[in-house]
Amino acid sequence: MKNIVILAFKNLTRHKKRTIITSIAIAFGIALLIWMDGMLKWADNESKRNLKNYEFGNFIVCTKEYADDRKDFPLDSVIEKPEVEKVLIIAENTGCFSSPRTGFRSMMSYKRGFGLPYVVFAIDPELDAKVFKIKDNIIQGNYLDKNSEGILISAYCKKELGIDIGEYIIMETRTKYNTMQALRLKVTGIFDCPNPIVNKNQLFITRTMAENNLQLEGMASEIAFRTENGDNQPALNKVKTLLASKKLTLLTTQTWQEYGSDYLAISQTKKGGSKIMIFLIFVIVAVGIINTMTMSIFERVREMGMLRALGMRDNDVIKCFIIEAAGLGLIGSVMGLFLGVCLTIYGVNVGLDFTSSFKDMDFGYRTGTIFYNEWNPGMMLAAFIFGILCSVLVSILPSKKAVKMEITDSIRYL
Amino acid sequence: MPIVECNNVSKEYKVGASVVSALKDISLSFEKGEFSAIVGPSGSGKSTLLNLIGCLDKVTEGNLKINGILIKEQNKTLLADLRCENIGFVFQTFNLIPVLSAFENVNFVLSLKKNLPENECAEKSMKILEEVGLKGLENRKPSELSGGQQQRVAIARALVKEPALILADEPTANLDSKTGEDIMALMKDLNMKKQTTFIFSTHDKMVMDYATRIINLRDGMITSDNGGKKS
Numbered sequence: 001m002k003n004i005v006i007l008a009f010k011n012l013t014r015h016k017k018r019t020i021i022t023s024i025a026i027a028f029g030i031a032l033l034i035w036m037d038g039m040l041k042w043a044d045n046e047s048k049r050n051l052k053n054y055e056f057g058n059f060i061v062c063t064k065e066y067a068d069d070r071k072d073f074p075l076d077s078v079i080e081k082p083e084v085e086k087v088l089i090i091a092e093n094t095g096c097f098s099s100p101r102t103g104f105r106s107m108m109s110y111k112r113g114f115g116l117p118y119v120v121f122a123i124d125p126e127l128d129a130k131v132f133k134i135k136d137n138i139i140q141g142n143y144l145d146k147n148s149e150g151i152l153i154s155a156y157c158k159k160e161l162g163i164d165i166g167e168y169i170i171m172e173t174r175t176k177y178n179t180m181q182a183l184r185l186k187v188t189g190i191f192d193c194p195n196p197i198v199n200k201n202q203l204f205i206t207r208t209m210a211e212n213n214l215q216l217e218g219m220a221s222e223i224a225f226r227t228e229n230g231d232n233q234p235a236l237n238k239v240k241t242l243l244a245s246k247k248l249t250l251l252t253t254q255t256w257q258e259y260g261s262d263y264l265a266i267s268q269t270k271k272g273g274s275k276i277m278i279f280l281i282f283v284i285v286a287v288g289i290i291n292t293m294t295m296s297i298f299e300r301v302r303e304m305g306m307l308r309a310l311g312m313r314d315n316d317v318i319k320c321f322i323i324e325a326a327g328l329g330l331i332g333s334v335m336g337l338f339l340g341v342c343l344t345i346y347g348v349n350v351g352l353d354f355t356s357s358f359k360d361m362d363f364g365y366r367t368g369t370i371f372y373n374e375w376n377p378g379m380m381l382a383a384f385i386f387g388i389l390c391s392v393l394v395s396i397l398p399s400k401k402a403v404k405m406e407i408t409d410s411i412r413y414l
Numbered sequence: 415m416p417i418v419e420c421n422n423v424s425k426e427y428k429v430g431a432s433v434v435s436a437l438k439d440i441s442l443s444f445e446k447g448e449f450s451a452i453v454g455p456s457g458s459g460k461s462t463l464l465n466l467i468g469c470l471d472k473v474t475e476g477n478l479k480i481n482g483i484l485i486k487e488q489n490k491t492l493l494a495d496l497r498c499e500n501i502g503f504v505f506q507t508f509n510l511i512p513v514l515s516a517f518e519n520v521n522f523v524l525s526l527k528k529n530l531p532e533n534e535c536a537e538k539s540m541k542i543l544e545e546v547g548l549k550g551l552e553n554r555k556p557s558e559l560s561g562g563q564q565q566r567v568a569i570a571r572a573l574v575k576e577p578a579l580i581l582a583d584e585p586t587a588n589l590d591s592k593t594g595e596d597i598m599a600l601m602k603d604l605n606m607k608k609q610t611t612f613i614f615s616t617h618d619k620m621v622m623d624y625a626t627r628i629i630n631l632r633d634g635m636i637t638s639d640n641g642g643k644k645s
């Protein structure tokens with residue numbers, strides 16, 4: 001057996017160019033798999049981070065009706081002031097950070113330009129900064145403070161409306177009582193956060209402003225929670241039981257996973273995409289290996305016929321070819337792993353800029369248009385083994401051909 | 415017991431719709447230590463006969479026994495093992511493995527024999543290479559050897575398992591007459607020393623002169639067999 005392995009590996013040196021070209025094809029596939037997977041993993045986790053850090057927190061408390069159509073930000077199913085206060089106490093008692101927010105649809109315009117639809121959130125700047133990270137992403141001016149009368153807009157909004165810091169924006173909105181209300185607000189800060197949904201759609205004013213001008217006295221449409229140590233299930237359960245015991249039965253909780261089901265569906269698509277990738281790479285490996293092995297087998301008909309005549313068993317001949325293919329897969333996988341690691345290092349540090357190709361495309365991922373990579377050692381190992389396994393698998397059939405021919409014909413061959 | 419025993423052996427090849435009768439009712443046996451030549455014109459069935467004796471092909475009619483074992487009844491793996499234990503081959507083309515050195519070519523074939531310790535294998539391989547006159551050339555690849563030297567490696571490879579029987583189909587056909595004669599002298603020498611049975615086919619008068627027994631074939635039939643006595 002040892003000699004068969006040695007022969008198999010020496011056979012790889014017969015046509016060095018062919019061996020290298022085939023391994024490079026395999027390496028290319030493996031590297032691509034590692035790189036794509038690392039990028040999708042990053043996009044996946046980045047989306048989750050951005051959803052939690054800029055849009056939703058770990059979970060929200062809101063009314064049941066609101067939970068059902070949060071996407072429309074309905075003002076007729078908000079939490080009233082006394083309940084808001086109770087929920088804030090619950091948050092304090094469970095060691096969570098919480099921020100009451102009221103979101104409402106508004107038309108925003110600058111000078112005499114067209115009005116564009118946005119969602120304005122009325123927030124308590126101090127509390128909100130403990131749940132969300134928008135404060136860390138101010139690129140111009142200032143974040144809001146409790147008495148600030150201005151509005152915090154996104155860099156995207158600035159560009160779209162052509163407005164700049166210090167200028168006035170007109171906000172038109174419908175109040176809870178269905179009357180139209182227009183406000184003239186000074187832009188006091190501009191943020192640019194990595195969550196494109198927030199960047200493209202959301203603007204922020206203080207709750208004080210909203211209470212004074214929009215009849216939103218003390219109410220909140222949702223109360224966003226940030227639990228310590230990531231998604232803290234016990235804290236969530238505690239909040240749930242406290243809501244029940246405080247007779248706040250009209251209120252419910254919604255986690256980011258529940259809210260982001262649309263996004264999670266994309267995560268599912270990702271898995272489908274990976275399957276297609278894996279299949280494509282299997283095809284690359286299969287074509288390379290089958291082609292190379294078939295050539296090798298035809299070249300060696302006479303030699304193998306001779307060895308079979310001298311008593312080498314057919315199974316050992318097949319083994320020898322399969323081990324050779326495994327060797328090809330091994331070389332390809334080693335190179336592929338190396339290349340994949342290089343691409344990942346590049347992806348982690350520099351990333352790939354899709355800004356020009358994606359532009360305003362909205363594809364559900366909550367990521368910026370520069371795509372980075374995340375390390376995924378499990379996938380690297382899997383891709384490595386996959387390369388070798390594929391090579392072995394697809395070589396079985398051609399290898400069996402090597403012993404199909406009668407020995408007498410093999411020896412006379414050519 | 416003879417080493418090879420053919421009883422009324424026939425071999426037919428199907429070529430399309432027609433049937434070629436390559437051997438017709440051959441009865442023949444070889445004893446241990448014989449050094450026999452099968453001669454005859456092209457197409458007379460020499461290779462066919464050697465292939466049958468070598469268990470590379472199956473008879474159409476009749477019985478063939480090697481060491482008393484009836485060949486028809488064996489499956490592929492058993493036949494491979496039987497060849498591995500009992501039969502060595504030398505062909506007109508050398509069919510060495512180009513990526514292996516002379517030593518490795520010989521050693522590989524010996525290692526096919528089960529249950530042989532590695533160092534014993536290596537020792538035997540070195541010794542047989544020395545015996546065929548390749549001392550000092552063990553580590554050369556076939557491409558670095560002359561035709562005669564390559565055929566010596568092929569002979570060493572056939573001999574290293576110490577088979578009872580060596581079959582050589584036109585072993586000198588690809589060599590010049592001087593080299594051919596050296597190879598025949600080598601085979602004869604090994605035959606004398608080890609009592610290995612040699613059966614070879616040839617067209618060459620020089621080769622026939624080395625043989626102790628000459629079997630004449632024509633159209634698949636034996637026309638003469640001197641039975642080992644030189645006339």
Ligand SMILES: Nc1ncnc2c1ncn2[C@@H]1O[C@H](COP(=O)(O)OP(=O)(O)OP(=O)(O)O)[C@@H](O)[C@H]1O
Binds near residue numbers: 429435454456460461
């Ligand atoms: N595989 C085969 N298929 C069909 N016919 C074959 C096959 N092998 C040999 N024959 C036929 O059998 C006959 C004997 O062939 P064989 O090769 O044994 O002759 P040979 O004596 O070795 O000739 P040469 O001296 O040319 O090598 C020939 O008529 C040949 O055409």
Ligand SMILES: [Mg+2]
Binds near residue numbers: 462
């Ligand atoms: Mg012949």
